[in-house]
Amino acid sequence: MQNDLLRRFSISVLMLGLIGCGGGGGGGSDDGDAPASGVEYSGATTQASVSSSNARALSGSAYHSGSAVGGGTNGLASVTASVAPTTIKQRSLILANLLERTIDKIDVKSVPSQATAAVQQDEIAGSCGGTVRSSVNYNDSTGNFSGSLTFTNYCDEFVQSVSGAISFSGRFNVATDDMISLSASMTSLSVTDDGDSYVIQASTQISFSDTGAAIAVTQTFNIRDASGVVCRGENVVLTVGDFGSYTEVRIDSGRFYHPSSGYVDVQTPMAFHVNTGQNYPSSGSLIITGANGSNARLIANSDGTYQLQVDADGIGGYETTLTGNWVDL
16 A cells, blocks of 8 residues: 555656746745745746747746756656656656655555554665655555655665655545545755756645546746756646556646746646657647737647747737757757
């Protein structure tokens, strides 16, 4: 039971880890559950005016995970946690696979069959240094659970260093053994990999469908890169579905803050489809909306290229069309 709990936690929370990049009012917003203190956003808090000169950066911020000033950090593709870790350079994908690998190594014993709460603690060593400690409390009468994973300079063959804690709680349906709900928070989770260093703080709430094929996620997060730039996503509401050969990701609503331009509101009128084994979507679209109705539409042409249409004056019709490769966005 607990191995399944932790495995599903790692896949569900960290694969979504932190979709988008932006920052919302390092002191500015009272909406939603704020990330733990320590990574504060101090960038622009006004609504951005979308133009042909900034549409690529703003769209990339809304789509990518934690790169306010560029770089290949693919948040939406992070749902495809089956991608081989050796091919992964996206931040959320690295975290997802890290947690899944960690859970595989943890010897979490079965909880007692009586209606009592049981706590299991384990510690494992990284293959190239550091440790990760797990603590899980599960009540087989109520289905309630809580726990934590604490990384200390943890290193393995796929990531150079991880330090920080992830805490979580939720509930199982004791009759069906299915997870009903899950909340998690990451407090100053520091990651270094292949020269890329960043710190993540986030608050996440997840609910699961009866079939287990889809999850609904609400998330607020801050990300700080090695240069000190902080970005933020606020009240991001998504639905993620597993369809075997592909994963479908839909952003129902959300606000993403870019530190130099300000915030845009985001929706996906057509859900992104990410084929299993691929890093980028082969279809789907995302619309960012800024001040005075200015907007841009990001369209997946294939899992290699995208098209970006820009309506800078907000009166309808796209004045500019840009194209590019996903890896460069």
